[in-house]
Amino acid sequence: MKHHFLQIENLKKSYPGPDKDSELVIFENANFTIDKGEFVCVIGHSGCGKSTILNILAGLDEASDGIVIMDGKEISGPSLERGVVFQNYSLLPWRTALQNVTFGVQARWPEWSKEKVQEHSLRFLELVGLKGAEDRKPSQLSGGMRQRVSIARAFATQPQLLLMDEPFGALDALTRGVIQEELIKIWEESKQTVFMITHDVDEAILLADRILLMTNGPKARIAESVKVSIPRPRKRTEIIHHQDYYKIRNHLVDFLVDRSKQDISVLNPKDASPKIIDLAS
Numbered sequence: 001m002k003h004h005f006l007q008i009e010n011l012k013k014s015y016p017g018p019d020k021d022s023e024l025v026i027f028e029n030a031n032f033t034i035d036k037g038e039f040v041c042v043i044g045h046s047g048c049g050k051s052t053i054l055n056i057l058a059g060l061d062e063a064s065d066g067i068v069i070m071d072g073k074e075i076s077g078p079s080l081e082r083g084v085v086f087q088n089y090s091l092l093p094w095r096t097a098l099q100n101v102t103f104g105v106q107a108r109w110p111e112w113s114k115e116k117v118q119e120h121s122l123r124f125l126e127l128v129g130l131k132g133a134e135d136r137k138p139s140q141l142s143g144g145m146r147q148r149v150s151i152a153r154a155f156a157t158q159p160q161l162l163l164m165d166e167p168f169g170a171l172d173a174l175t176r177g178v179i180q181e182e183l184i185k186i187w188e189e190s191k192q193t194v195f196m197i198t199h200d201v202d203e204a205i206l207l208a209d210r211i212l213l214m215t216n217g218p219k220a221r222i223a224e225s226v227k228v229s230i231p232r233p234r235k236r237t238e239i240i241h242h243q244d245y246y247k248i249r250n251h252l253v254d255f256l257v258d259r260s261k262q263d264i265s266v267l268n269p270k271d272a273s274p275k276i277i278d279l280a281s
């Protein structure tokens with residue numbers, strides 16, 4: 001059997017329901033794997049449980065059932081091996097851009113000298129185009145710049161798994177495009193494993209190797225795993241001309257409009273592996 005870097009088995013999250021002994025199942029039987037170095041996006045309607053899955057992978061929330069295995073070990077609690085980028089940046093407001101990055105780097109490698117920590121952190125700020133802004137506090141940075149700091153901070157600690165919850169959701173389209181390309185550059189250099197939530201199908205096609213599609217809750221399931229068969233390096237302006245682009249895009253949009261409403265927990269109560277979709281010409 002193939003060994004996957006990340007293995008999610010029969011994950012379930014439920015909350016107590018309105019009546020005694022009832023439960024509200026957000027999602028159940030979520031099964032998927034991610035290989036080392038893979039970039040995987042997850043798409044699904046609001047409320048289906050994407051952030052909950054990400055928080056469970058981060059160790060910030062607990063599953064009601066099922067397990068998450070990373071590199072052969074079950075995940076329990078947060079760890080520096082898993083970095084998170086949230087939509088609202090979550091920077092420390094009293095620290096400069098550089099100090100926000102060095103904070104994590106120092107914690108990751110306590111044996112490093114101050115110079116080495118600074119040099120390493122600066123390199124990641126430079127990779128996201130923030131050279132020259134390292135001494136500014138978050139309040140002196142634009143939204144796009146703050147999000148770049150949080151991406152630099154996450155990549156700089158070189159976690160084995162990088163979790164991103166709609167990292168570009170609050171940005172305007174132009175800034176978003178620039179940072180997406182910076183993210184691809186930094187990911188191609190670091191080859192880290194990424195799990196990212198997005199609502200934007202074009203963003204998912206640009207960034208991901210594979211896109212997981214979640215049905216609507218309650219009792220949401222991961223229904224499909226769609227391969228993005230467009231070669232890298234990818235550029236936003238070029239991939240739209242690739243012969244597979246609209247096939248993939250239409251498949252994703254059809255899922256969101258139609259198939260996401262299907263209750264596959266009824267159709268398919270036991271075998272919950274996502275259907276593998278490869279639309280390559």
Ligand SMILES: Nc1ncnc2c1ncn2[C@@H]1O[C@H](COP(=O)(O)OP(=O)(O)OP(=O)(O)O)[C@@H](O)[C@H]1O
Nearest residue numbers: 015024026044045046047048049050051052053217
């Ligand atoms: N404490 C709670 N009690 C009951 N239900 C909860 C609780 N916390 C979260 N939920 C429900 O869990 C569901 C999943 O929430 P989650 O934030 O994971 O969804 P999401 O797919 O990430 O949504 P969005 O795309 O809007 O961010 C939601 O329907 C939410 O109402």
